[in-house]
Each structure stands twice: as C-alpha cells, then as structure tokens.
Amino acid sequence: xxxxxxxxxxxxxxxxxxxAVVALLLASFALRKTRxxxxxxxxxxxxxxxxxxxxxxxSGLLLKTLERPYANATIASAPTADAIVVxxxxxxxxxxxxxxxxISGAADRLFCAFELYRASKAPLILLxxxxxxxxxxxxxxxxxxxxxxxxWGVPSTAILIEGQSRNTHxxxxxxERILAxxxxxxxxxxxxxFHMRRAAATFRRTGLTxxxxxxxxxxxxxxxxxxxxxxxxPQAIVDxxxxxxxWLGLAAYRWRGWAD
Numbered sequence: 230x231x232x233x234x235x236x237x238x239x240x241x242x243x244x245x246x247x248x249a250v251v252a253l254l255l256a257s258f259a260l261r262k263t264r265x266x267x268x269x270x271x272x273x274x275x276x277x278x279x280x281x282x283x284x285x286x287x288s289g290l291l292l293k294t295l296e297r298p299y300a301n302a303t304i305a306s307a308p309t310a311d312a313i314v315v316x317x318x319x320x321x322x323x324x325x326x327x328x329x330x331x332i333s334g335a336a337d338r339l340f341c342a343f344e345l346y347r348a349s350k351a352p353l354i355l356l357x358x359x360x361x362x363x364x365x366x367x368x369x370x371x372x373x374x375x376x377x378x379x380x381w382g383v384p385s386t387a388i389l390i391e392g393q394s395r396n397t398h399x400x401x402x403x404x405e406r407i408l409a410x411x412x413x414x415x416x417x418x419x420x421x422x423f424h425m426r427r428a429a430a431t432f433r434r435t436g437l438t439x440x441x442x443x444x445x446x447x448x449x450x451x452x453x454x455x456x457x458x459x460x461x462x463p464q465a466i467v468d469x470x471x472x473x474x475x476w477l478g479l480a481a482y483r484w485r486g487w488a489d
Contacts, residue, residue, distance in 0.1 A: 245282030245469050282469040285458035291472035292448045296422035299443035304344050308440050311413040312389070313351045315342040316400050316420040316428060317358020317370040319445075320377070330373050334445065335421055339374055341444040342419045343381055351417055354378065355389040355407060357400045369393075397424070397431050397478075398487045405435040414438055421445035423471060427479040430488035447471075 281287045319335035332339075342354055356378075358370035369392030378388055391407055394400045408416065415438040420428045422443035429441045447468060482488035 245278050245466060245473065279466070280461065283461040283463070283466040285460075285462050285465045286455065288462075288465040288468035288472065289448050289458065291469055292423055295424075295426055295472060295475055296443065296446055296448055299422050299425050299441055300446070302442055304341075304348050304350070307345060307348070307350050307417060307442055309349075310351045310415045310417045310438075310440055312353040312355050312408060312411075312415075313342050313345050313417045313419060314355045314357060314404055314408075314432070315339060315374070316397070316418075316424070317356070317374070317394075318421070318424075320370055320373050322367050322373060330377065332377075337445040338419050338421060339377060341442060343378060343383065345417055345419070345442065346383060346387070353387055353389055353411075353413075354383065355391060355404055355416075357391040357394055357404045359392045359394050359399075397428055398482065398485075400428070401431045401435050401437075401487075404432075405437055408437065416440065417442050419444055421447075423447060423475055427475060427482060427488060430479065431482060434487060434489050 315338055319333050319338050321331050321333075322329055323331040345351065346354055356371035356374045358374070360367050360369060369390075371390045371392040375385075375388050375390060379385060389407055389411075391400070391403045394403050408414070414436070416432070417440050418425070418429055418432055419442050422445060425441050425443045429439050432439045479488060
C-alpha cells in the first residue's frame, strides 16, 4: 500500500507542469533574498519546461518512444494464445447518474479484446482491474467490464475476473495465479500503447509468454503540421506528463525487480 501511494505521488511530482510550478514558487519565495542572475535562471528553466512539454511536437516525440514498437499490429496478424488479458483503467462506476457505468477513451482496450476474441485468437478473456483505493461500496472495474462484454455477446463462461489489483504489478501477479490454475501460460496482453512496454515487461517477469496487442494509441498515424505543433497546447502537456510518468514507472518497476 505504501509503495502504491508513494509511487503515484512521486510520478505526479515529476511531471513537467509540477516541475515548472515548483521552480516558479521557489523563484517567488527567493525573490527578496536571491541574486537576480540565479532567480532569472530558475524562471527561464520553468518557462522552457512549460514551452517544450506543452508543444505537440515534444509530447508526440515522448509518446512515440513508448508506442512505436506496437504500431503495426492488426487483429488478423495477432497470434493465437490461451487467453486474452485486458488491463483496467477505462471504466468506472458513477452512482450519481442514471448510467452507472462510465467508459473513458481508453475503452479501446476492451473493444480490442472483444475483437480478438471474436476473431478466435483465444477462447478466454481475463479482465484485470480492481478498485485502486479499496472503496468497498464501488463495484470492481473488472466486474463492470464483464457486464459490457456480456452485452456484446461474449458468454460468461469465456470471461475470467481478477478484481483485486490496484496497479500493473498486481495486475500481473494476480492474473498469473488465476491463469496458472487453468494451466494457461501464453497470453495476448491488451492495454494502452503508452503503457504496453511496462505492462509486457511486468507480465513476462511472472514467467508467462506474452504477445503484446496495444490499443488506445495517442499519437497520430500521419505527420502533424510541424509549425502548429510547436505552439502550446493544454492536451500536449498532459500527454508529455503521461509519457514521462510511464518511463519513470518502468524504471521504478525494474528497480523493484517487478519488470524484466
């Protein structure tokens, strides 16, 4: 539990926006005591970080380092396996509305898994994802996703549930236990493209044979206008933060021995 919270806090602090804000705050507090040259350097650093991280060119470059290895996969070219494992992060329970199941843009993960199953790439789908902060009154994410698959026509006998995990490490550990109980060692792993490098490395660490199938690509297939991509964009700074947090997450997982 401690690593779960600490990991999320540290990666949030390492995002470009946070770094720039901290630098500007330090400059503000030091305004009366620091020499102008040092203060100027801190402000320039914060400005440069914000400008680069908020450009579509920078965010696209960072995301492509994560997504490029998985860009050309198709449903037809995917290998067959014993099961399809789908990682959570795309669906939530919303009690305040008349539509209790809310699906985000990352739900492409679930749709890709459905397409793989429909193409007979594997006979089972394992849905992995619980409640990050153990909110007992909230249905597990995997349970919510199962109801969607059943509405799409996937029989309940073809769906396995892993509803206890709160991060990628637990996704892999708890899923492997369920799969091992059924003698399954080969999986098609489905998650967002930016997350696949860390997810695949973590699942391989359990001894499973992993065939990555990435979904939810954030970078454009074509070449964006270079000049326009240099202008600050609110979404670009979000995307830059996602990429940086993912690289930091992979480094932390390797340091902990959770990923190969």
